[in-house]
Amino acid sequence: MSDTASPVGVAVLGLGNVGSEVVRIIESSADDLAARIGAPLVLRGVGVRHVSADRGVPAELLTDDIEALVSRSDVDIVLELMGPVEPARKAILSAIAHGKSVVTANKALLSRSAGELAEAAEAARVDLYFEASVAGAIPVIRPLTQSLAGDTVERVAGIVNGTTNYILSEMDATGADYHSALADASALGYAEADPTADVEGYDAAAKAAILASIAFHTRVTADDVYREGISNITPADFTAARALDCTIKLLAICERITTAAGQQRVSARVYPALVPLSHPLATVNGAFNAVVVEAQAAGRLMFYGQGAGGAPTASAVTGDLVMAARNRVQGGRGPRESKYAQLAIAPIGDISTRYYVSMDVADKPGVLSSVAAEFASHEVSIAEVRQEGVIDDEGKPIGARIVVVTHRAPEASLSKTVAALADLDSVQRVASVLRLEGTDQ
Numbered sequence: 001m002s003d004t005a006s007p008v009g010v011a012v013l014g015l016g017n018v019g020s021e022v023v024r025i026i027e028s029s030a031d032d033l034a035a036r037i038g039a040p041l042v043l044r045g046v047g048v049r050h051v052s053a054d055r056g057v058p059a060e061l062l063t064d065d066i067e068a069l070v071s072r073s074d075v076d077i078v079l080e081l082m083g084p085v086e087p088a089r090k091a092i093l094s095a096i097a098h099g100k101s102v103v104t105a106n107k108a109l110l111s112r113s114a115g116e117l118a119e120a121a122e123a124a125r126v127d128l129y130f131e132a133s134v135a136g137a138i139p140v141i142r143p144l145t146q147s148l149a150g151d152t153v154e155r156v157a158g159i160v161n162g163t164t165n166y167i168l169s170e171m172d173a174t175g176a177d178y179h180s181a182l183a184d185a186s187a188l189g190y191a192e193a194d195p196t197a198d199v200e201g202y203d204a205a206a207k208a209a210i211l212a213s214i215a216f217h218t219r220v221t222a223d224d225v226y227r228e229g230i231s232n233i234t235p236a237d238f239t240a241a242r243a244l245d246c247t248i249k250l251l252a253i254c255e256r257i258t259t260a261a262g263q264q265r266v267s268a269r270v271y272p273a274l275v276p277l278s279h280p281l282a283t284v285n286g287a288f289n290a291v292v293v294e295a296q297a298a299g300r301l302m303f304y305g306q307g308a309g310g311a312p313t314a315s316a317v318t319g320d321l322v323m324a325a326r327n328r329v330q331g332g333r334g335p336r337e338s339k340y341a342q343l344a345i346a347p348i349g350d351i352s353t354r355y356y357v358s359m360d361v362a363d364k365p366g367v368l369s370s371v372a373a374e375f376a377s378h379e380v381s382i383a384e385v386r387q388e389g390v391i392d393d394e395g396k397p398i399g400a401r402i403v404v405v406t407h408r409a410p411e412a413s414l415s416k417t418v419a420a421l422a423d424l425d426s427v428q429r430v431a432s433v434l435r436l437e438g439t440d441q
């Protein structure tokens, strides 16, 4: 490192779980980071809402005037670690307009406004990095934007929400129902006071939008992502899953699909799905995340690790900080937004996958054949069918349950089949419909 290298000024917005860990790393690893960058980092200020409290950083660094901090002439790089969408969006746009490079972990914002932020960064010729926005510490944005820049990505599928993975892992391991597994997750700090964003799949959908945009060189927003959460999953679903040598995971799936007319489309979707126990994602338990990328030349790659938490997320943020700082010192810029492919978004009805359908039926002859006939009439081919008696708490027979596993079929055909099944006199209710992912048939 040259003795005369000018310091790189850093502003951190937010001093919560992530921001406080980032500040700690910047201070505790100052010499190493300076050697890697070629110039020292200097923390110019930390933006928070409450400046008065004892925040563990020198009081003179704290400010609640975000606009003044991001426009300071001695700040080169702004780390946005406040969330949620606003005031983060305004702060980032202002920082960029003042010529600062920006690092953000804000998936909610990026899944709505990545295009706007990227255009602003392009106009100002600054960097915009966001490795921490998907799967915390796990490097997945950089592999997609850089390591796989010469390949063609076909599919990105992952477990990108630790809260729901913890809940589903608990349900599988202990037989607990959804509500008690959620209560456990809350008690251990894995679930927010309002868990809606996690359990209803909004957080995973935001990450799916970010991954799909990068993987397929197409702008995909959270509104383009089909989404279902896990709150309807029951212990009976896990019993059925085990009988099929599967478990249940909330998956974010981003896929390049080709229509019957030969046009390429992007599908981005989030839903709970049966996953065979032999699939690598089935072994990802607790609050861990994993992302499997399938590319034409590279084949299958898997990334696994801690998808959230202050220190793991700070690792990804600090990695981006080093990249942005190196660019400041050595010249050059990181990868820009790539949206040249502009693929249309495939509606969920166009997706083909396999399905598990369970229904409570009258226990009488002919029911199985009438159920099978509905699948056949909608051209959904059955791979496996099971019928079992259902008993009440005292062991008295009260009906029967039919479980059907299909071959690959279009979602639209399956939806029509399920509607027709629900109308059959012999079907008391369609208890559960889940997709089966991770098999080739």
Ligand code: NAP
Pocket: 013, 014, 015, 016, 017, 018, 019, 047, 048, 049, 050, 051, 064, 066, 080, 081, 082, 083, 084, 087, 105, 106, 107, 108, 132, 133, 136, 307, 308, 309, 310, 313
């Ligand atoms: P957090 O613990 O709630 O901290 C948020 C910080 O931002 C607080 O220090 C807060 O100030 C500050 N802040 C919020 N609104 C502000 C405003 N209007 N003006 C000034 N400061 C404001 O959040 P976090 O968990 O660190 O998450 C930060 C970001 O990282 C979010 O975008 C989140 O989605 C993302 N992220 C988090 C994780 C994780 O595991 N936590 C993982 C990946 C990505 P006060 O302290 O004064 O209230």
